Amino acid sequence: MTATTVQPTQQTTARMEQVKMSRHLSQSSSCTSVSTLTTPELCEIFYVENRRKQHMKIEVRLCSQGVYLRRQTETEYVNEQLIPIEDIIGSRCGPRLKKRARGGLSSCKNPSETQNDEPAAPQADADNSAYLYIYAYLKQEKPLRRIQTLRILRFRSNSDYGSNLRTAAIWHRSIREHKMRSSSRSWDSDGKQLLILLNPKSGSGKGRELFQKQVVPLLREAEIQYELHITTHAQHAQELVRTRKDLLERFSGIIVASGDGLFYEVLNGLMERMDWRRACKELPLGIIPCGSGNGLAKSVAHHCNEPYEPKPILNSTLTCIAGRATPMDVVRVELAQRNKHFVKYSFLSVGWGLIADIDIESERLRSIGAQRFTLWAIRRLITLRTYHGKLYYLPISKNAATPTPSNVPASTDRTSDDPQDDAQCDPDVSGHLAARLSLPVNTTEFKDLADDDPPDDTGITLPANGEDQDEDQFVDALSMDRSMYRQHGDSWHSAFSRRTAYYSIAGQSMRSNCSRTPSLAQRIEAANAQFAELVPTGTMPALQLPLPTDQGWICEEGDFVMVHAAYTTHLASDCFFAPASKLNDGIIYLMVIRAGVSRSQLLNFLLSLNDGSHLPEPDDPFIRVVPVQAFRIVPSGSQGIMTVDGELVDYGAIQAEIFPGMINVMATNGQ
Numbered sequence: 001m002t003a004t005t006v007q008p009t010q011q012t013t014a015r016m017e018q019v020k021m022s023r024h025l026s027q028s029s030s031c032t033s034v035s036t037l038t039t040p041e042l043c044e045i046f047y048v049e050n051r052r053k054q055h056m057k058i059e060v061r062l063c064s065q066g067v068y069l070r071r072q073t074e075t076e077y078v079n080e081q082l083i084p085i086e087d088i089i090g091s092r093c094g095p096r097l098k099k100r101a102r103g104g105l106s107s108c109k110n111p112s113e114t115q116n117d118e119p120a121a122p123q124a125d126a127d128n129s130a131y132l133y134i135y136a137y138l139k140q141e142k143p144l145r146r147i148q149t150l151r152i153l154r155f156r157s158n159s160d161y162g163s164n165l166r167t168a169a170i171w172h173r174s175i176r177e178h179k180m181r182s183s184s185r186s187w188d189s190d191g192k193q194l195l196i197l198l199n200p201k202s203g204s205g206k207g208r209e210l211f212q213k214q215v216v217p218l219l220r221e222a223e224i225q226y227e228l229h230i231t232t233h234a235q236h237a238q239e240l241v242r243t244r245k246d247l248l249e250r251f252s253g254i255i256v257a258s259g260d261g262l263f264y265e266v267l268n269g270l271m272e273r274m275d276w277r278r279a280c281k282e283l284p285l286g287i288i289p290c291g292s293g294n295g296l297a298k299s300v301a302h303h304c305n306e307p308y309e310p311k312p313i314l315n316s317t318l319t320c321i322a323g324r325a326t327p328m329d330v331v332r333v334e335l336a337q338r339n340k341h342f343v344k345y346s347f348l349s350v351g352w353g354l355i356a357d358i359d360i361e362s363e364r365l366r367s368i369g370a371q372r373f374t375l376w377a378i379r380r381l382i383t384l385r386t387y388h389g390k391l392y393y394l395p396i397s398k399n400a401a402t403p404t405p406s407n408v409p410a411s412t413d414r415t416s417d418d419p420q421d422d423a424q425c426d427p428d429v430s431g432h433l434a435a436r437l438s439l440p441v442n443t444t445e446f447k448d449l450a451d452d453d454p455p456d457d458t459g460i461t462l463p464a465n466g467e468d469q470d471e472d473q474f475v476d477a478l479s480m481d482r483s484m485y486r487q488h489g490d491s492w493h494s495a496f497s498r499r500t501a502y503y504s505i506a507g508q509s510m511r512s513n514c515s516r517t518p519s520l521a522q523r524i525e526a527a528n529a530q531f532a533e534l535v536p537t538g539t540m541p542a543l544q545l546p547l548p549t550d551q552g553w554i555c556e557e558g559d560f561v562m563v564h565a566a567y568t569t570h571l572a573s574d575c576f577f578a579p580a581s582k583l584n585d586g587i588i589y590l591m592v593i594r595a596g597v598s599r600s601q602l603l604n605f606l607l608s609l610n611d612g613s614h615l616p617e618p619d620d621p622f623i624r625v626v627p628v629q630a631f632r633i634v635p636s637g638s639q640g641i642m643t644v645d646g647e648l649v650d651y652g653a654i655q656a657e658i659f660p661g662m663i664n665v666m667a668t669n670g671q
């Protein structure tokens with residue numbers, strides 16, 4: 001018979017198979033209701049038999065908050081569980097899956113292949129049931145972690161597989177619709193896909209394998225279509241993002257499966273596009289940490305109150321596929337390189353002195369892993385260097401007008417304003433739900449049976465980490481798009497050539513003085529307007545020009561052990577550098593350490609970086625943290641190390657200015 005769950009009077013027979021519960025079949029009646037939402041609430045009764053041979057009735061409801069399970073034994077004891085819709089990453093319906101395949105199937109496929117990925121109908125004499133697999137990663141606050149959970153519903157009311165599948169498909173579709181409503185973004189809307197860029201050389205060089213084992217199964221469970229590109233050389237990702245013509249038409253977001261270096265390439269590739277403004281607004285960026293530092297991935301997890309360790313790749317993938325995005329600040333960095341000036345866009349840090357030295361010089365010890373930082377820090381402390389130069393900064397003031405590129409979305413994080421979010425985060429939501437559904441209140445938490453239950457072939461022993469994945473399919477998917485097109489205006493990548501055209505200087509515009517005819521003036525106006533569209537214009541004068549004296553700029557000259565600017569909480573996953581930072585606060589945290597600081601104080605500072613307890617006392621004469629919106633460093637001499645987002649740049653004058661909320665990053669608690 002057909003269990004069309006939208007008919008209130010219809011009787012259904014159904015069965016649920018659930019974690020480590022033994023199989024049993026029984027008749028049940030259906031209860032159904034139609035919510036005020038377009039997507040109906042679904043409700044069915046399933047039966048299982050527990051280990052003590054007790055028959056248990058399980059009511060399963062699907063509503064906008066999630067999947068609600070209420071279990072009742074013959075003695076009327078009731079327990080319940082709500083699997084929140086935001087913790088469900090996807091579902092799948094079809095014939096019964098082999099046990100190994102449930103936790104994550106196969107691997108990435110060609111998009112055209114995945115279109116036809118409908119499960120094959122079973123043989124005539126085989127099981128005619130259709131199964132619904134619901135994949136969830138339940139968030140637990142204390143300790144903060146995600147618990148992998150699979151619920152399997154078995155539909156077998158009808159004698160033929162097709163009818164059972166249709167019933168299961170109604171549930172599958174409804175879960176998808178509720179999920180799309182709750183997440184507010186859908187990575188596959190308008191037939192778009194996610195673009196995933198993977199650096200096979202990042203970190204320990206196992207990025208490709210880790211992606212295949214940990215990321216692919218989750219993408220599969222979430223039914224996310226994607227196009228994977230594996231970089232073959234440095235700058236590859238930047239070139240691809242800069243030149244790909246159909247980037248916005250084809251993709252709904254970009255995920256970087258790598259370290260911070262590849263994210264830096266992607267950000268700069270986006271900013272070098274003629275349509276950078278639209279790209280920043282419409283293409284959220286995600287990070288899956290396969291590198292050695294992984295400062296951004298840890299900062300995003302911190303921002304979202306998501307777990308990171310011990311499974312950073314799995315946790316970050318869940319964040320990327322949650323279907324939300326939150327604005328993040330970007331810093332425009334202008335630097336000199338062989339007498340030319342360049343602009344780079346940064347999301348993490350600018351470093352001069354101690355930490356930049358340790359980061360870059362310890363590269364030669366890369367083979368020993370993260371301990372290279374500790375070893376080199378000791379060496380640097382013994383042979384402590386100081387650098388002479390000038391540091392200019394513009395402190396954050398309430399009245400200060402931080403540059404906001406026009407048309408870039410307002411930098412408001414709507415997390416806490418969203419009433420739906422509040423409802424979803426409410427730990428008592430299941431109790432509320434029970435009350436709303438007029439359920440008994442003497443409930444306890446719904447628990448799976450103990451782990452030591454012998455796993456049967458319907459039980460769930462997770463994770464199944466893709467052991468059955470097909471290596472060939474994976475290789476097939478590694479297509480590399482080499483389509484290139486010439487951009488208009490070659491010169492616009494260079495800040496120098498931009499400046500020779502039209503460049504805003506501290507509120508004024510540099511224009512040709514020989515414009516006597518109105519038509520020329522109009523042309524200049526038009527060109528200026530066009531230029532304003534091409535690059536984000538800030539408030540700082542160009543690097544070689546003096547800073548204004550009347551706008552609150554402060555200058556310090558002297559010997560420095562370090563000046564390190566950060567705009568995310570973590571510089572690396574174990575370096576909680578700027579604890580007060582928010583992804584979208586428009587603040588650069590400038591850590592300044594002056595010469596004269598004792599070695600013991602420095603050692604203490606470095607050792608405390610991992611938990612954020614390194615911050616100085618407010619009256620510390622040597623170490624200070626200054627919240628600024630822009631700064632400039634002019635080092636004396638030509639020997640030293642400077643980094644932008646951990647990448648080595650030419651040593652010399654450098655300046656930076658923050659653009660609040662210029663890009664969007666994938667998050668679990670954003671818009």
Ligand SMILES: Nc1ncnc2c1ncn2[C@@H]1O[C@H](COP(=O)(O)OP(=O)(O)OP(=O)(O)O)[C@@H](O)[C@H]1O
Binds near residue numbers: 199204234260263291
């Ligand atoms: N196929 C490749 N071969 C060599 N280098 C590459 C390749 N693809 C990208 N790169 C470069 O490798 C650099 C480092 O990459 P990435 O940041 O991903 O790893 P990492 O340095 O280990 O991590 P982190 O930056 O978090 O410390 C990037 O700057 C990028 O330009």
